[in-house]
Amino acid sequence: MRNAVVGSAKAARSVTRFGRAPPVTKNLRKDPRSGLPQPHVPIITRQYAPCRLEDYYYSTLQDDLMYLTYKHQSGDRPPPRQIRLTFDPNDPYSKFRHNPPVGGSQIGKKPAPPSTPENVVRLEKISLHTMVKEAVANRSSLLPAIMQLRALTGETHQGGGRHAVEGIQIVKGKKSVGGWIRPGIPIGVKVDLKGQAMYDFLGTLVEFVLPRLRDFNGVILPPQSSSTTSPSAVSGVVSFGLPPSAMVFFPQIEVNVDSYPKTYGMHIHFVTNATGQGAQDRARALVSGFQIPFLRR
Template sequence: MSAALSKVTPRPARFGRAPAIRGHLRKDRRTGLPRPPVPIVTREFAPCRFQDHYYNTLQDDLMYMTYHHEHLPRSSTRQIRRKFDPEDPYTKNRHNPPVGGSQIGKKPAPPTTASNVVRLEKVVIHSMVKEALQNKSNLLGPLMALRALTGENNKAGGQHAVEGVQIVRGKKAVGGWIRPGVPVGVKVELKGQSMYDFIGSLVEFVLPRLREFNGVVLPPQSSSVNSPSAVSGVVTFGLPPQAMGFFPQIEVNQDAYPKMYGMHIHFVTNASGFLSFVDSIVISSCIFISESYRI
């Protein structure tokens, strides 16, 4: 009986020795290092307080503020008339704008549902270095500063969609200043938990310590509501060079960088059309002031 039970009962696992490698691992062609047979991808390992604040507080309020009841299904949108006939072979490759001007700010918003509530999609940090026009090595300082500030690297953690800190090159030629293809700055895109972690460092350590920061200036009331900048759903403001030294990632080792650099921060939301005014509520942790009350 005991012999039969010994065959059925599995033996306890032994943790004293590591499993032996039966075959050789393949080496990566780019790095020459052995590559494991399974993909290694890092995920979120800690809850994010600002992300929980959006889903627990802001999302319900934004749904209530932007909800528009429609008792009937929407009619099919009419075809916008163009300036030239698209069937005319003489105007086939010509720029054909719509009659009546741009239609960017005139398009109706999509139907209000629980799946398209206004939310923050990504944060883009951009820094332009004028000294890089004479020497490309001047980009090493802001490149390493943004890497330490955001923790983003190319394909970091096995995420193939992560591009890390990118070098910005000129697109147009301006006499005596810039040429196409010349590196002039750096930028990085933040999504997910890293985006909310950056916002937390910004509003808790940087903005309260700026002496001359009164708030993010809103556009004046006389500005057009149909312009591309008014309906894009993007909130943008800049920080002076001394603000970079207030980030805790830079402050602990500030002497490792040649100098501090200014930056532009773009908060990109999915709000468009007449809902673009709600994008400032999503960034509710910042202070917004009117142009008429600016000091």
């Protein structure tokens, strides 16, 4: 009887409260540069709270998207049609000849992978991108944009000991455009959000920002006559932009708008795992499932 009481008391011990830290018997080695103690193992932070939108995806949205985007296919797919002779390196005629790719760009012609429960469309990452034109002349004008993205996302370089988290990145010019941009000069900032941070940002955007934008009725869809084989139509990315005036509706910025000399707009890219023909439609179905409205002009 007594044992049972003790046992139940042990079982009732809280698993979310922590007692006193163990006494330090041996000091950790210190980093010579920073003077900070270094643990024996790399410490990585993982998910620290249940994620509402992720649960919503797995309990509701995923099933619906699978049914919505399902394409029936009986048996194996026929092999692609061989429209030209294939290059045979052993053939003395073609042995030393140039072997150009034939049939033009194949980007938009790849069919979508077969519908399976494993490749139901899902959100891989959200990419936020801001271009600051003034940074061409004065690179310190990137600072407010960096601060803005940091406040919005809380991302830092290798934050939480995760080497794949890149934090806020500086975007540099790629090529020379006369009088405007030169290769290698910092011109903008971007951040990639994944996992919990991604869903948190999405929730904030949908619940606090979009409903308060006065002249925003939805993301404008391209006209029906637009190409279905363009790279953007088959890459499974949904993009839209927010003007500088929309930034004040993010609670993270709203709380101290006066601290920013200027707010900058940003592009938001929802990157999904959809590929092949019709990928953007599937990506839109997913994103609209997270309550981002779409509008046809």
